[in-house]
Amino acid sequence: xxxxxxxxxxxxxxxxxxxxxxxxxxxxxxxxxxxxxxxxxxxxxxxxxxxxxxxxxxxxxxxxxxxxxxxxxxxxxxxxxxxxxxxxxxxxxxxxxxxxxxxxxxxxxxxxxxxxxxxxxxxxxxxxxx
Numbered sequence: 001x002x003x004x005x006x007x008x009x010x011x012x013x014x015x016x017x018x019x020x021x022x023x024x025x026x027x028x029x030x031x032x033x034x035x036x037x038x039x040x041x042x043x044x045x046x047x048x049x050x051x052x053x054x055x056x057x058x059x060x061x062x063x064x065x066x067x068x069x070x071x072x073x074x075x076x077x078x079x080x081x082x083x084x085x086x087x088x089x090x091x092x093x094x095x096x097x098x099x100x101x102x103x104x105x106x107x108x109x110x111x112x113x114x115x116x117x118x119x120x121x122x123x124x125x126x127x128x129x130x
Contacts, residue, residue, distance in 0.1 A: 005074050033118030037099035040110040041066070059110055062098055065091060 019027065020042075028036040044063035047055035056063050069091050076084045102111040115121050 002077070005076075009070060009074065029112075029118070031119050033115040033121060034113050035103075035111040037095045039102075043110075060098075062094055065094065 019025070024030055025042065026036055026039060028034070029039070038060070040059035041063055044056040044059035047053075047059060048063065069087075072079065072084065072087055079087075099111070102108045103113060105111075116125075
């Protein structure tokens with residue numbers, strides 16, 4: 001593990017904490033009105049901390065994956081290059097697959113597709129819609 005990698009992980013965690021403190025749970029959803037591929041991840045971890053494993057999986061079935069992914073990132077210099085690349089690709093494919101299924105499931109209450117509620121749409125509709 002090098003200091004730059006640890007600093008990067010800590011910076012991401014600090015940025016996320018700052019956004020949460022401001023009430024911004026997802027900057028992508030705030031801007032676009034569309035949930036991101038990690039939507040439900042924080043709520044899943046909160047469920048897990050309360051001992052509600054089923055609730056955690058309901059919020060995001062891959063909630064557990066960022067821990068080994070972060071470990072792989074921090075230890076990437078010790079892993080064979082192919083393992084690191086294929087592992088990263090597998091994580092991306094898993095997240096995109098779950099995201100696609102959730103977007104295409106109309107009764108999914110966690111992932112939403114509401115572009116009209118996004119900040120960008122409202123800014124453009126208000127500025128150009130007159």
